[in-house]
Amino acid sequence: MSEAPRGATIQSEEGPRALVPLLARALEKGTSDAVLLPLRTPGQDSYAFVLVKDPRLLRQADPLPPVQTVTGGRALSSLTRHGGGGVRILAVMRPCEARGAIELSKLGQVDLKDVTLITMDCPGTVPLQRFARGDLRPSAVGFADQDIRPICQVCDLSCAAVGDLHLGWGEGLAPILIPMDERGAEALLAMGLRAEGDTSEWRTTVSSRSQERRERREERLGQLRVASSGLDNLMVRLDSCINCHNCMRACPICYCRVCAFDIRRQERSANEVLDLAKARGSMRLPMDTLMFHLGRMNHMSLNCVSCGACEDACPAGVPIAQLFAMVSDRTQSAFKYRAGMDRQQRSPLITFLEKELEGEDGQRC
Amino acid sequence: MARGADIGTEMPKALREAVQRLMETGGFEGTFTLARTPGGGVDYFLSTKEEGAPELLPLHPVMPNHAGRLLREMTLGGAMRGKVLVITRPCELRGFVEIVKRLQGCLDNLVFLSVVCGGVFPLSMVSAGWDGKRTEEYWAYPDGRPVQGLRPACQGCTEFIPYTADLVVAPSANGHWALTAGSEEGGRLIERAFPSAPAAEMDPKALEAMAVARKAGREEVLSHEADVKGLSDLVKVFGRCIGCHACSKACPICYCTLCTFESSRMEDRMEQSKGQLEVKGGIRAPAGTVLFHIGRMGHMAVSCVACGCCQDVCPVGIPVSLLFKKVGEAVQARFEYVPGRDVKEALPINTFQPMEFKEVGE
Amino acid sequence: MSGNEEPRVLGFLCNWCAYAGADLAGVSRLQLPANFCVIRTMCSARTEPLFLFKALLGGMDGVLVAGCHPGDCHYQRGNYFTRRRLVMVQEILKALNMEHERVRLHWISASECSLYQKVLTEFIEDLKGMERNVARDEVFL
Numbered sequence A: 001m002s003e004a005p006r007g008a009t010i011q012s013e014e015g016p017r018a019l020v021p022l023l024a025r026a027l028e029k030g031t032s033d034a035v036l037l038p039l040r041t042p043g044q045d046s047y048a049f050v051l052v053k054d055p056r057l058l059r060q061a062d063p064l065p066p067v068q069t070v071t072g073g074r075a076l077s078s079l080t081r082h083g084g085g086g087v088r089i090l091a092v093m094r095p096c097e098a099r100g101a102i103e104l105s106k107l108g109q110v111d112l113k114d115v116t117l118i119t120m121d122c123p124g125t126v127p128l129q130r131f132a133r134g135d136l137r138p139s140a141v142g143f144a145d146q147d148i149r150p151i152c153q154v155c156d157l158s159c160a161a162v163g164d165l166h167l168g169w170g171e172g173l174a175p176i177l178i179p180m181d182e183r184g185a186e187a188l189l190a191m192g193l194r195a196e197g198d199t200s201e202w203r204t205t206v207s208s209r210s211q212e213r214r215e216r217r218e219e220r221l222g223q224l225r226v227a228s229s230g231l232d233n234l235m236v237r238l239d240s241c242i243n244c245h246n247c248m249r250a251c252p253i254c255y256c257r258v259c260a261f262d263i264r265r266q267e268r269s270a271n272e273v274l275d276l277a278k279a280r281g282s283m284r285l286p287m288d289t290l291m292f293h294l295g296r297m298n299h300m301s302l303n304c305v306s307c308g309a310c311e312d313a314c315p316a317g318v319p320i321a322q323l324f325a326m327v328s329d330r331t332q333s334a335f336k337y338r339a340g341m342d343r344q345q346r347s348p349l350i351t352f353l354e355k356e357l358e359g360e361d362g363q364r365c
Numbered sequence B: 001m002a003r004g005a006d007i008g009t010e011m012p013k014a015l016r017e018a019v020q021r022l023m024e025t026g027g028f029e030g031t032f033t034l035a036r037t038p039g040g041g042v043d044y045f046l047s048t049k050e051e052g053a054p055e056l057l058p059l060h061p062v063m064p065n066h067a068g069r070l071l072r073e074m075t076l077g078g079a080m081r082g083k084v085l086v087i088t089r090p091c092e093l094r095g096f097v098e099i100v101k102r103l104q105g106c107l108d109n110l111v112f113l114s115v116v117c118g119g120v121f122p123l124s125m126v127s128a129g130w131d132g133k134r135t136e137e138y139w140a141y142p143d144g145r146p147v148q149g150l151r152p153a154c155q156g157c158t159e160f161i162p163y164t165a166d167l168v169v170a171p172s173a174n175g176h177w178a179l180t181a182g183s184e185e186g187g188r189l190i191e192r193a194f195p196s197a198p199a200a201e202m203d204p205k206a207l208e209a210m211a212v213a214r215k216a217g218r219e220e221v222l223s224h225e226a227d228v229k230g231l232s233d234l235v236k237v238f239g240r241c242i243g244c245h246a247c248s249k250a251c252p253i254c255y256c257t258l259c260t261f262e263s264s265r266m267e268d269r270m271e272q273s274k275g276q277l278e279v280k281g282g283i284r285a286p287a288g289t290v291l292f293h294i295g296r297m298g299h300m301a302v303s304c305v306a307c308g309c310c311q312d313v314c315p316v317g318i319p320v321s322l323l324f325k326k327v328g329e330a331v332q333a334r335f336e337y338v339p340g341r342d343v344k345e346a347l348p349i350n351t352f353q354p355m356e357f358k359e360v361g362e
Numbered sequence C: 001m002s003g004n005e006e007p008r009v010l011g012f013l014c015n016w017c018a019y020a021g022a023d024l025a026g027v028s029r030l031q032l033p034a035n036f037c038v039i040r041t042m043c044s045a046r047t048e049p050l051f052l053f054k055a056l057l058g059g060m061d062g063v064l065v066a067g068c069h070p071g072d073c074h075y076q077r078g079n080y081f082t083r084r085r086l087v088m089v090q091e092i093l094k095a096l097n098m099e100h101e102r103v104r105l106h107w108i109s110a111s112e113c114s115l116y117q118k119v120l121t122e123f124i125e126d127l128k129g130m131e132r133n134v135a136r137d138e139v140f141l
């Protein structure tokens, strides 16, 4: 970056919760119509995204809950899929969720026209199922926590400032709000703050955090790649999969109303299954589990943001987000693409160059 | 009915051997049963030959998928050509019968072997690894003592005797197990497979002991979170719902390729959301959580077989199957209907009596 | 209901009978409650349970379904099915301890304009005795 961004330091011990009164101020000022952010649910046992207009509801708000339930991208898509209707929204979410929203906007399923994305440095989340069972239910997660999801442990974009406005924070780092563009600057102004502070401390912290995660990502996903290379080993990784397709439904990127693989399952006749079983001696049911996962990788690994929603939602304990991360790191780097990082860059499969993807010997790929 | 055959005391080995004999003598083209997956888990298989077949684990106490759902997917387009032995639990069979009534499956050529059911363990146990000893302890259930760790749906299941199976594995006297016939076909199969085995019958005392335990279990499981007192409780229970719809996809009764609640007519339009936002000051996104669950009850509660599969797959541990059981039982009782009891019995909402119920809700 | 707030009621009226009855009530200048919204259906059987749930969760205080008398349905049997469905809806609501009193089914023919007036007025009176539907203010639906 040629010119280092400046930011507004917030005098607060509260980390991301320091955002809440600022959001209330922006709402009262009337420059935004509503805020989208996680609220504690009425049972006090989880969090859900709520589009808030009445600032009193913000009392239940937690901008950075310890667990990810529905991803922010899906929440935003449910609201704006058919157009944002001119409602000016401040949408507060983690970097991977915001990247999901950005990918969905490229697919025409999120309307960002009147949305100001506010992202935050993210320490990760604890596994949803452990949180739901109650055996791991912290009220917040910090940057040193070891209990975070495996996918978070290897997230090198946990502090990616993809929002219009980004909150830097952490141990020994006072919260600092940094506008990344014009829209972010306006939001900051509406909160009654000015971007006058120096951000170098935040930048140093982020780069060392990211470096550490990047190394771990390469190491762990490398190990997984070895452990699941070849069809047999991949089958073992997917062995407990019951082919329920819940990973697909929890994924913010899987963009189809009726998934291609939900239709396929019903195309096999009884006799076809019987013939296949006879040819092979036996047939596991439901069939096409591998086909589903490979096909899904084909459809969306270029847009996978490694948010882990799939793994959180898997009832069978398949490390599905890690498998997708392993694949999508490859597919995305082949196209010099990193999902959700650049709003201007088109999704790789809907664009091409006349001469590209050639190896040194002129061979494709 | 034809006589039943004594298959001994050693479960599950005795059951495996009985299935083996049936396969050898029954003229089946294949067997639909739980079996060991390559990675050591358990799932359903359609197995046709002995050599190369996975280790068959008939009626292993888990339900990775609802067999009725799998059979539906297979027979949606028409009957199975050759005779297949299908080994499932009572609620799976009942679920399949319900879907056959909806013309989405076909019973032809399927011969059912079921069991006086002791229940199954949660799905999560499969991925957590299996302790072999657990299986042996499990098969002691006919003494009516509760098996620790069963799914709540099973703890409270009072429909543990299959209605329409051709063959039923049942507790017999003195700790023995019997393979009994539920149909003439079943009787013939037993004659052929066990020409010289001693005769044995279901033991009414064991059934009674189980029924007593299950009634108490039912009271217990329905008394906690599933005991909702109106909308505010519903909002609490479903507050943690992530809207993944895994519950409806796992359900043997939910029969739609495109669920109403995933169709475009259920998607929110900002024009309408705006009004709600004004009135309430806030709206959940995605909205419609409670509507999905109540709406789903409206679609399938008449046929809910309380199989527990919905709850097994719920990533956030919502007692979905208990809620559906509670509602399902109430609706079914009103119509004196037992889902899956008889394939010829009409679905309560597809039939009527001219002289029944008056105006509603006065 | 608290204060002088009026309950809000939605009606699904069959085109061939209750809707015509409502029309006649209007033409005959019978006194009718104002805050009653009507959706005309071609048969009471068009009212699927989902409509009722959606209305209740949308905050309506009452939902009335009205169709032809048993035996008089223009599609022969539609209203018998409606009756069963309404019984089912009631059972679902009861099992969840939700207010099943908010849903009603009545038979009203095209000529029964005073019955229509009576049904509607009584329903609204009864609803006045209940609390306002909490769904109207619930954020977490």
Ligand code: SF4
Pocket: A247, A250, A251, A252, A253, A254, A303, A304, A305, A306, A307, A308, A309, A310, A311, A320, A321, A324
């Ligand atoms: S595949 Fe998994 S990790 Fe990737 S975007 Fe979808 S839910 Fe997130």
Ligand code: SF4
Pocket: A248, A253, A254, A255, A256, A258, A259, A260, A261, A295, A296, A299, A300
């Ligand atoms: S797997 Fe493919 S077809 Fe299915 S929802 Fe995802 S993108 Fe669509």
Ligand code: SF4
Pocket: A240, A241, A242, A243, A244, A245, A246, A247, A248, A310, A313, A314, A315, A316, A317, A318, A320
């Ligand atoms: S990976 Fe998990 S969520 Fe996905 S289909 Fe398999 S069992 Fe279901």
Ligand code: SF4
Pocket: B095, B247, B250, B251, B252, B253, B254, B303, B304, B305, B306, B307, B308, B309, B310, B311, B320, B321, B324, B325
């Ligand atoms: S609702 Fe749940 S318990 Fe009932 S049949 Fe469906 S999956 Fe089984």
Ligand code: SF4
Pocket: B248, B253, B254, B255, B256, B258, B259, B260, B261, B295, B296, B299, B300
């Ligand atoms: S909830 Fe209703 S529409 Fe959806 S799959 Fe089930 S029966 Fe079909």
Ligand code: SF4
Pocket: B240, B241, B242, B243, B244, B245, B246, B247, B248, B310, B313, B314, B315, B316, B317, B318, B320
């Ligand atoms: S499976 Fe659980 S979280 Fe998913 S929709 Fe059903 S109740 Fe909600």
Ligand code: FES
Pocket: C014, C015, C016, C017, C042, C043, C044, C045, C067, C068, C072, C073, C074, C075, C078, C079
């Ligand atoms: S036409 Fe009036 S109820 Fe069917």
